[in-house]
Amino acid sequence: MKLSFKDNTYRECISIAKKNKKMFSEIKTIDLLDRVELQTCGNNKNFDNFQIFTPKFIVDGMIKAIGEGYVSDFNHTILEPTSGDGAFTCNIFELRLKNNISDDTKDIFTTLLRCLATIYSIEMDKDLIIKQKNNIYTIAKKFLSNKNILLNQDEDDFLKILISLNFIWGETNIKTEIKPLLCEVAYKMPNKGKNADISIDFPVWNFDNGKVSLHFEEPEIGC
Numbered sequence: 192m193k194l195s196f197k198d199n200t201y202r203e204c205i206s207i208a209k210k211n212k213k214m215f216s217e218i219k220t221i222d223l224l225d226r227v228e229l230q231t232c233g234n235n236k237n238f239d240n241f242q243i244f245t246p247k248f249i250v251d252g253m254i255k256a257i258g259e260g261y262v263s264d265f266n267h268t269i270l271e272p273t274s275g276d277g278a279f280t281c282n283i284f285e286l287r288l289k290n291n292i293s294d295d296t297k298d299i300f301t302t303l304l305r306c307l308a309t310i311y312s313i314e315m316d317k318d319l320i321i322k323q324k325n326n327i328y329t330i331a332k333k334f335l336s337n338k339n340i341l342l343n344q345d346e347d348d349f350l351k352i353l354i355s356l357n358f359i360w361g362e363t364n365i366k367t368e369i370k371p372l373l374c375e376v377a378y379k380m381p382n383k384g385k386n387a388d389i390s391i392d393f394p395v396w397n398f399d400n401g402k403v404s405l406h407f408e409e410p411e412i413g414c
């Protein structure tokens with residue numbers, strides 16, 4: 192499904208987003224009191240189907256190696272092609288919130304949306320992508336609640352629609368040689384079973400002077 196928010200005011204976009212409730216009905220707050228629980232390698236006792244979910248200290252170390260300032264800059268685009276429940280996406284989102292928003296920030300909610308709008312995520316396990324969307328939503332709600340900001344229904348729905356579009360249940364094609372991961376060959380999962388792979392177009396958000404525009408683009412090759 193494609194939404195068209197071209198040159199609408201932020202409020203008009205929210206009303207378009209609200210018409211697409213089906214897309215975000217599965218997103219909910221997990222627990223506002225604690226940090227979201229991410230899986231780690233220690234959680235999976237089945238060593239035949241063993242998967243490693245990256246622990247926080249390794250994620251932190253990798254972000255430091257790339258540069259915290261670079262990763263925190265929401266003008267830079269992040270794509271996690273095999274994202275699990277969000278070890279990287281959740282940590283990067285939290286870091287961006289910490290480094291871009293202070294109590295003096297004018298429009299905290301819009302800045303939060305900007306921090307999130309350039310994080311993209313693909314995961315083929317449906318349960319994990321749902322968990323990840325809930326983790327991201329919970330981080331956002333907890334951050335806002337710590338700043339005594341309560342979203343109205345429209346704003347809350349808009350946050351959910353952004354998460355629904357950027358965090359994709361899909362498959363990244365990594366069967367061939369991994370040079371960089373070629374993200375243009377990624378497919379939305381619901382079409383996969385029908386032998387009709389559809390290349391993913393990513394939503395590109397633009398927040399400018401109270402206006403939001405959204406268009407969809409094929410990702411560029413070579414990250």
Ligand SMILES: C[S@@+](CC[C@H](N)C(=O)[O-])C[C@H]1O[C@@H](n2cnc3c(N)ncnc32)[C@H](O)[C@@H]1O
Binds near residue numbers: 272276277
């Ligand atoms: C080892 S886990 C790592 C998850 C996360 N990146 C982390 O570091 O915690 C790998 C994840 O990639 C997913 N996955 C594997 N191949 C994939 C593909 N081709 N496209 C999308 N997801 C994939 C699996 O379902 C699994 O959740």
